[in-house]
Amino acid sequence: MKRKSDWSAYVFILPGFCFFCFAIMIPLVMGINIAFTDWNGITDTYTYIGLKNFTDALQDQRIRQPILNTLYFALLGTAGNTMVSLGLALLVNQKLGKIASAAKMIFFIPVCFSAVLTAFLWKFIYRDVFGQLFHIKNLLGNAALVILAIVIMGLWNSCGINMLVYLSGLKNIPGDLYEAARIDGAGAFKSFRYITLPLLMPSFTVCVTISMTSWLKEFATTMCSTGGGPYGSSRTVSLYIYENLYDYSKAGYGQAVSMLFVIFLVVLGNLVSAFFRAREVEA
Secondary structure (H helix, E strand, O other), X not given: OHHHHHHHXXXXXXXXXXXXXXXXXXXHHHHHHHOOEOOXXXXXXXXXXXXXXXXXXXXXXXXXXXXXXXXXXXXXHHHHHHHHHHHHHHHHOOOOXXXXXXXXXXXXXXXXXXXXXXXXXXXXXXXHHHHHHHOOOOHHHOOOOHHHHXXXXXXXXXXXHHHHHHHHHHHOXXXXXXXXXXXXXXXXXXXXXXXHHHHOHHXXXXXXXXXXXXXHOOOHHHHHHOOOOOOOOOOOHHHHHHHHHHHOOOHHHHHHHHHHHXXXXXXXXXXXXXXXXXXXXXX
16 A cells, blocks of 8 residues: 555656656756857757857846846845735734735735736836826836836735745744733834744745745746836846847857856855745744
8 A cells, every 4th residue: 555655646746747847857958958059049050169158148248237137126026025025914914804814815816917917907007097196107118217117016916925925924923922022021023023033034934035036037027018128227137038049049148148047046046045044943
């Protein structure tokens, strides 16, 4: 019976593993090969050129602005997601009965929207609603505010997931700790600082790491809302890779940039995760 149970587990894993290989592993291996060639993405032939694409990527001045934009996206997006998601979780965690359940559902609904639909919806809001109500021009056309505008769109679309993670962490904090702190004279702020935040570190480990890497990879919302404009002010590294792969017919160079970007994401994600894990405490 135990042997059959072991085999049944592999049978259930097999479909997901096959899809993972088809969608992730095979393209990854093919992309690594292409990164060492001069392939233009169209012809059947290409020539191996060694590390030239990688050295060109490290010396390319055009990628500097996409890198700065990407870091700005990650900074605003991660900080905003953490504050908004945690704030919503604290709000929903209040003992409000059916109101809390309704609020949780309302805050989570935007997660069900795709990035494409979110972009089209907020383009309409920025262009028509904000223009009629506040008499301001479309924020997506303002080079100084376009990244902030896209971050707001992304936060509306994604904060519901992290809200549930933080809410789960809040539910696991023993109420006795707050009661003891209240008896000792601690107010709401001190209870939040010395009880809630330390015991939420496992939730921060998950949410901050995922949020940061997601914003560093920002592509779909920006692509559908601005295409990297105006004047490249919202072009991210992911968009830069896409343009080289499909618009400029420089598939080999685009793959080299993507490989360097993947290595950066893996290293940074592990460092951030390790930083928060080292600060986790047990209730």
